[in-house]
Amino acid sequence: MSTSSSSSISSDDEPNSNPNPIDDELSLASVTLNESNGNGSVNVNENENENNRQDGGEITWGRKNSEVEVEAPSSPSSSGYAGERGSSETTNSRIEDDEIQQVNNDDGFVDEVNHSRASSWVPGKRHVDEDDASISWRKRKKHFFILSNSGKPIYSRYGDEHKLAGFSATLQAIISFVENEGDHVKLVRAGNHQVVFLVKGPIYLVCISCTEEPYESLKGQLELIYGQMILILTKSLNRCFEKNPKFDMTPLLGGTDVVFSSLIHSFSWNPATFLHAYTCLPLAYATRQAAGAILQDVAESGVLFALLMCKNKVISLVGAQKASLHPDDMLLLSNFVMSSESFRTSECFSPICLPRYNPMAFLYAYVHYFDDDTYLMLLTTSSDAFYHLKDCRIRIEMVLLKSNVLSEVQRSLLEGGMRVEDLPLDPLPRSSISHRMSQQRLLTDSPERFRESSVGIGGPAGLWNFIYRSIYMDQYVSSEFSSPINSHQQQKRLYRAYQKLYSSMHEKGIGPHRTQFRRDENYVLLCWVTPDFELYAAFDPLADKALAIKTCNRVCQWVKDVENEIFLQGASPFSCATDKTEFAVLMLESYL
């Protein structure tokens, strides 16, 4: 990625650049904990939260349950996260600061600009030639690192891990410095950069980001990265470090760059990564039932979990007896399978671990692709069940072909999911719940089509997008992206706005909030949380508040009307929340 092109693209896209003058930025983006300690001038302001932002870098770490902010003096280090270089680099820091400044001026959409401009995302690690001395490496908007508690690099999103040994050692030094004080470092803010730390036994995870995502979101992403590693290796990897603290783990993760890079990419397009819920491919109730019945059949023959998926969407899934699958495990498992090309070549049998199910033990996964998008995963505890699972797959395949499930899946994939343009004018009569969504779509051509949308494009009342999450079912449904949210950048920005909304609604200590109505220059965002569901909706920034509220009620009713097609029913023991949903519908006005 060339410096000039990325900067110019970002400033075109992001007219609301950071108003801080450059000199302020220089002093802002410049903290390392080592040096602040060395200067002996760390001030702990227990009572002052959020007041220090303009004064210089700030360090926040958790002390028991409270957050403490530490004001630290500026250091001469250049980028705010090039700690180990320290003052030795002051001579050239001027140039680099200018580079960093350009990056800081947009709000987080540079790092994949060039790749997305080239239409689709390329899996695998990029920029392996970089290290922490490269200007381009320092300019990356979002870094992820995994390292061991002895400071050995395990994974880095950008650059060669081995060349980043010094940098890893610095991160380790920061963490252990704070730990020696009997405390834990959670977050360091340095100008526009946040450095988020997550300690998991002998494994340290660090995110360095200037994307302005909330701390909770970034921490959630680190948790998922850790989970992905556990899925590949199980938590028994801790034993390697008990035996040998200097253990080099990189060979154990050989060939998994694509798995991590695809997970990190999904943070910007897959709402499952922050909603902790899964989503289903829309299908006629009978079609999904047919798939579920045969999966149930094989589950009773000693299969722990049987999942039929299309890309990242569930067609059906069944767990044996009381085994239940956590949505995060489903996310990590489908990411692992989809990102590893070899599963598409032929049927595979591979050990995998479900971190939420049992982080200590391997399960065995039989994976088979029926077509380019649709794949079956059969999980078992038995290492010699391959031939049995192969037979199960043959039986399942026969049933799926006979009941046209696979062709219905392809059709649904082509048709897409719910579209805001199709939001019905009036709630459908109860009798038509079983109508297919595609039949409803026909309504959009009728004269009754909702035409209130005088502002903007998209759906009625300027509705651009929504996500509905059913709490009891652990499932969500999101509308397809439609105009004007067309480009990957716009979609990513919307998801980041949702993420912010999500974490503000779930903030510990303040919540639980019920509703939030927020208007900024990009959107009107409306969020409604009830014990049964959460609704996130984005509207045109000029949308009328009363109309937006009315529209949200319609969305809830619409979701309810088609729930048999968009949700997997009966997958969770608590999935009897249907009536409660209806109870909650039409009550939003009273909150706002």
Place this chain on the structure above:
Amino acid sequence: MGCAASVPDKSSGRSGGLNNLENGGPPDAKNLRVKLVLLGDSGVGKSCIVLRFVRGQFDPTSKVTVGASFLSQTIALQDSTTVKFEIWDTAGQERYAALAPLYYRGAAVAVIVYDITSPESFTKAQYWVKELQKHGSPDIVMALVGNKADLQDSREVPAQDGIDYAEKNGMFFIETSAKTADNINQLFQEIAKRLPRPSVPDS
């Protein structure tokens, strides 16, 4: 005498692992079914050899194998015998090394692959040979394969080293190129010829 995969022995509790015990049927000297496992360092071309043999394809983009892939292919020999190879193409990554017994247990054939441009992979191949001598089926047929033979200019493992090592360990040796298809079919033909035949069908 028989080999574990082609002559399933239901009374044997020893084999376990990924052996197809259910569909064995009576042993048939004319139609053999053979469990074959490929072992070797990551990136030496195990999957490419299999895909060239089974599907006649070669994909130069490297696709890291996860766990193990299962493929099968039947070949006919000149004496009108057919041999159905049930092939376990294992992942070469270190993290899967501990799981290798799952795939090689009960295998009648082990194909150990190295890359002629990589001495490390040749060392790794020798590790696998020793492992199989210790823990594999006693009558396993082993083949040592030097792959990427099309890369003569970057060769670092002399063919003679492979020949010598194979001879010392009673193995069959061949150099192949999955890219050009050189010697791929010969490899499997030769293996098929060396298989122990069930002399007396026991029923």
